[in-house]
Amino acid sequence: GAGVSQSPSNKVTEKGKDVELRCDPISGHTALYWYRQSLGQGLEFLIYFQGNSAPDKSGLPSDRFSAERTGGSVSTLTIQRTQQEDSAVYLCASNAGGGGTGELFFGEGSRLTVL
Amino acid sequence: GEDVEQSLFLSVREGDSSVINCTYTDSSSTYLYWYKQEPGAGLQLLTYIFSNMDMKQDQRLTVLLNKKDKHLSLRIADTQTGDSAIYFCAGVDNNAGNMLTFGGGTRLMVKP
Numbered sequence: 001g002a003g004v005s006q007s008p009s010n011k012v013t014e015k016g017k018d019v020e021l022r023c024d025p026i027s028g029h030t031a032l033y034w035y036r037q038s039l040g041q042g043l044e045f046l047i048y049f050q051g052n053s054a055p056d057k058s059g060l061p062s063d064r065f066s067a068e069r070t071g072g073s074v075s076t077l078t079i080q081r082t083q084q085e086d087s088a089v090y091l092c093a094s095n096a097g098g099g100g101t102g103e104l105f106f107g108e109g110s111r112l113t114v115l
Numbered sequence: 116g117e118d119v120e121q122s123l124f125l126s127v128r129e130g131d132s133s134v135i136n137c138t139y140t141d142s143s144s145t146y147l148y149w150y151k152q153e154p155g156a157g158l159q160l161l162t163y164i165f166s167n168m169d170m171k172q173d174q175r176l177t178v179l180l181n182k183k184d185k186h187l188s189l190r191i192a193d194t195q196t197g198d199s200a201i202y203f204c205a206g207v208d209n210n211a212g213n214m215l216t217f218g219g220g221t222r223l224m225v226k227p
Contacts, residue, residue: 004157033215042219043158043203056214057170091157095215102146102207104215 006092006107013072013082014115021077021110025094032075033104034067035091043091049075050097055064117208118142121218128226133191135221137204142185144206149178149189150218152201161202162189191223199225 005024013019023030034046045059049069060066064082069075079086089109095102117142127133139147145166150158164171164178164187171178177190187204201220208214 031213035217042201043217045216048214050213093158097213101163102213102215103148103160103163104150104158104205106159108157 002072004092004094004105004107006090008110009108010111010113012113012115013021015084016081018080019082019112021079021090021092021108021112023075023077023092023094025073025075025092026105027073028096029094029095029105030072031095032069033093034075034077035093036061036088037091037109038088046077046090065074079112082112084114087114117144117216119204119206119216119218121202121221123206123219124222125225126226129194129196133189133198133223133225135189135191135196135202135204135223137187137218138202138204139185139187139206139218140208141208141216142182144208146207147178147180147187148164148215149176149187150203150205150217151219152203154166154200158203161163194223194225196225196227199223211215 007022030051032049036044047067048056064080067077091109093104093106095104120138148163151161152157152158175192179198203220207219
């Protein structure tokens with residue numbers, strides 16, 4: 001597709017269950033970011049992938065959170081043993097890395113609700 | 116690494132000018148950005164400024180960059196209710212693989 005695609009758009013889960021959120025970046029984009037945005041709040045950086053470099057995981061809030069990026073394209077954010085405080089919108093974004101203006105393209109987000 | 120700060124909230128009346136301010140720490144960022152997030156949507160690039168510029172004007176938007184003070188501002192002239200959104204400034208952290216770092220966002224509320 002032409003833009004960053006995220007799925008599911010909405011996910012309701014029970015506390016303690018694992019969830020996987022998927023991001024399909026724009027084709028050819030080498031950089032991919034995951035952010036979390038709680039209701040009415042700013043962006044909380046989670047993880048950053050850039051090409052073949054080791055990802056910057058410094059924003060992951062706990063070891064229940066992990067992310068991978070297979071083949072330099074699709075990324076999956078996994079949250080294990082979900083807690084109510086994990087409820088938020090998870091935003092994915094991609095760009096061409098250090099080239100051009102560096103404009104970041106965002107998906108519409110995956111809204112996670114943990115009951 | 117880069118640290119970007121913004122005020123949380125701004126309220127203006129329709130037709131007034133809005134000024135949203137941002138401070139940053141890493142002066143090596145080649146570009147500085149303003150993103151807009153409308154309710155229920157992802158962020159979209161609103162405008163950007165190259166670091167060797169002091170000012171950029173784009174229709175109702177004016178971006179001012181003070182590199183000495185590491186201060187970036189976005190002025191919206193003749194603010195409309197459709198401008199109500201969250202505005203994020205962002206810079207590039209050249210010491211972290213060109214990672215974009217965002218401020219916390221300023222919620223602009225425009226009253227009719």
